[in-house]
Amino acid sequence: MKSIIEPFKIKSVEPIYFTSKEERIAILKEAFYNPFLIHSNKVLIDLLTDSGTSAMSSNQWAGIMLGDESYAGSPSFFRFEATVQKLTGMPLVIPTHQGRASEKILFSIVGGKGKYFLSNTLFDTTRANIEFTGAEGIDLLCEEGKHTGIPAPFKGNVDIALLQETIREKGAENIPLCIITVTNNSGGGQPVSMANIKAVKKICTENNIPLFIDACRFAENCYFIKLREEGYASKSIPDIAAELFSYADGCTMSAKKDAFANIGGFIALHDKSLALQCRNLLVITEGFPTYGGLAGRDLEAIAIGLVEVMDEHYLHYRIRSIEYLANKLIAAGVPVMQPAGGHAVYLDAKAFLNHIPVDQYPGQALVSELYLHGGIRSVEIGSLMFGKYDEDGKLVPAHMELVRLAIPRRVYTQSHIDYVAEVIIEVFNKRSEIKGMQIIEEAQVLRHFTAKLHPVE
Ligand SMILES: *Cc1c(COP(=O)(O)O)cnc(C)c1O
Numbered sequence: 001m002k003s004i005i006e007p008f009k010i011k012s013v014e015p016i017y018f019t020s021k022e023e024r025i026a027i028l029k030e031a032f033y034n035p036f037l038i039h040s041n042k043v044l045i046d047l048l049t050d051s052g053t054s055a056m057s058s059n060q061w062a063g064i065m066l067g068d069e070s071y072a073g074s075p076s077f078f079r080f081e082a083t084v085q086k087l088t089g090m091p092l093v094i095p096t097h098q099g100r101a102s103e104k105i106l107f108s109i110v111g112g113k114g115k116y117f118l119s120n121t122l123f124d125t126t127r128a129n130i131e132f133t134g135a136e137g138i139d140l141l142c143e144e145g146k147h148t149g150i151p152a153p154f155k156g157n158v159d160i161a162l163l164q165e166t167i168r169e170k171g172a173e174n175i176p177l178c179i180i181t182v183t184n185n186s187g188g189g190q191p192v193s194m195a196n197i198k199a200v201k202k203i204c205t206e207n208n209i210p211l212f213i214d215a216c217r218f219a220e221n222c223y224f225i226k227l228r229e230e231g232y233a234s235k236s237i238p239d240i241a242a243e244l245f246s247y248a249d250g251c252t253m254s255a256k257k258d259a260f261a262n263i264g265g266f267i268a269l270h271d272k273s274l275a276l277q278c279r280n281l282l283v284i285t286e287g288f289p290t291y292g293g294l295a296g297r298d299l300e301a302i303a304i305g306l307v308e309v310m311d312e313h314y315l316h317y318r319i320r321s322i323e324y325l326a327n328k329l330i331a332a333g334v335p336v337m338q339p340a341g342g343h344a345v346y347l348d349a350k351a352f353l354n355h356i357p358v359d360q361y362p363g364q365a366l367v368s369e370l371y372l373h374g375g376i377r378s379v380e381i382g383s384l385m386f387g388k389y390d391e392d393g394k395l396v397p398a399h400m401e402l403v404r405l406a407i408p409r410r411v412y413t414q415s416h417i418d419y420v421a422e423v424i425i426e427v428f429n430k431r432s433e434i435k436g437m438q439i440i441e442e443a444q445v446l447r448h449f450t451a452k453l454h455p456v457e
Pocket of ligand 1: 051098099100101123125126181185214216253254255256257264265
């Protein structure tokens with residue numbers, strides 16, 4: 001078999017920034033061992049997130065020049081609206097400045113005290129916007145999704161039996177929506193099967209509960225369905241996407257993911273009365289309904305990106321390049337979540353640094369070492385992000401101690417990824433020298449963004 005190549009050539013390049021190990025020692029210390037506090041021009045390979053970091057195509061840049069910045073009725077909006085309508089089959093399209101703005105508007109209307117939102121796994125901003133209204137979010141992920149070492153094709157699926165039980169227990173009248181996140185970002189970028197979405201829809205219909213899709217990575221999910229689910233191998237991605245969205249009553253999306261845009265988002269739906277309420281809120285928070293929180297040029301870039309992302313040459317390269325990194329690491333014995341997700345590789349830091357106890361944050365220790373050793377920026381998804389304290393001030397750790405290497409779309413080439421694998425394997429081979437971390441300062445909420453740490457002596 002021939003090499004799978006990057007399905008693009010490069011017209012414009014950006015420098016990446018080299019630093020010496022001595023410089024990185026000082027930079028990391030100054031940033032209090034927190035990757036969010038490192039300036040990005042001191043990072044060589046930036047795998048902090050795949051959000052808003054995609055490379056736009058020449059067509060998208062051309063679209064930027066075509067953007068019409070009229071306050072009302074811009075042709076850029078109508079191109080954007082038609083694209084989203086065609087993709088989702090949903091007639092009512094509301095632009096927002098990013099995913100969480102869509103969530104804020106939607107849940108302000110349907111949320112509130114005593115209500116429950118059921119999901120495979122709610123993303124952090126989704127959960128935060130639900131809880132901000134006084135409602136409760138409940139994750140009903142299938143069992144195989146909770147174990148890093150067990151390979152299964154659709155580890156993002158909803159546990160159907162648990163869904164039925166939870167609806168019975170909480171009462172359908174108290175559940176304004178069910179939400180399926182595709183792919184499951186907080187659960188390793190794992191996909192949801194079409195059969196599972198269909199089964200959830202059937203239960204929702206029986207209970208008169210609308211189903212929404214958190215569609216940030218719909219194209220990556222559709223490609224996994226094509227590869228792994230019986231009956232989809234010869235279907236096109238737009239056809240698979242059309243079927244996926246056909247089971248939903250609405251969706252929210254961050255265009256910073258699978259639309260290759262640097263900013264943007266939307267709500268799409270069928271329900272006219274709900275759309276009217278959303279637009280009323282939109283006008284006071286985001287902007288007029290034909291631009292939301294966006295410039296006309298952003299609407300153009302998103303409309304073009306939403307079509308480009310469904311190209312199978314791109315998706316083949318995308319999914320394969322994540323798997324390529326994971327396989328290199330697995331071959332060297334590095335503990336990695338399996339199978340690889342759609343947008344990131346997750347290192348199992350608890351197994352990687354099994355000499356560091358969880359209250360010394362092995363994930364954060366590994367994040368620091370990857371930066372020191374190779375200038376790579378990653379993020380801890382473990383007890384620094386999700387840990388809580390009990391009444392005695394003792395850490396209640398997260399389920400897993402992971403380090404996420406999120407791969408920006410169309411940004412890095414194979415040699416960059418080879419370099420990343422080499423750095424991780426070198427760090428793995430000297431893992432016994434790595435020390436744990438202690439927190440010296442932290443915020444009450446979302447502490448991982450601003451926490452200050454220090455290596456344990
Ligand atoms: C990124 C993301 C969001 C929020 O989108 P923003 O554009 O960052 O506000 C919501 N859900 C999922 C699954 C995401 O990955």
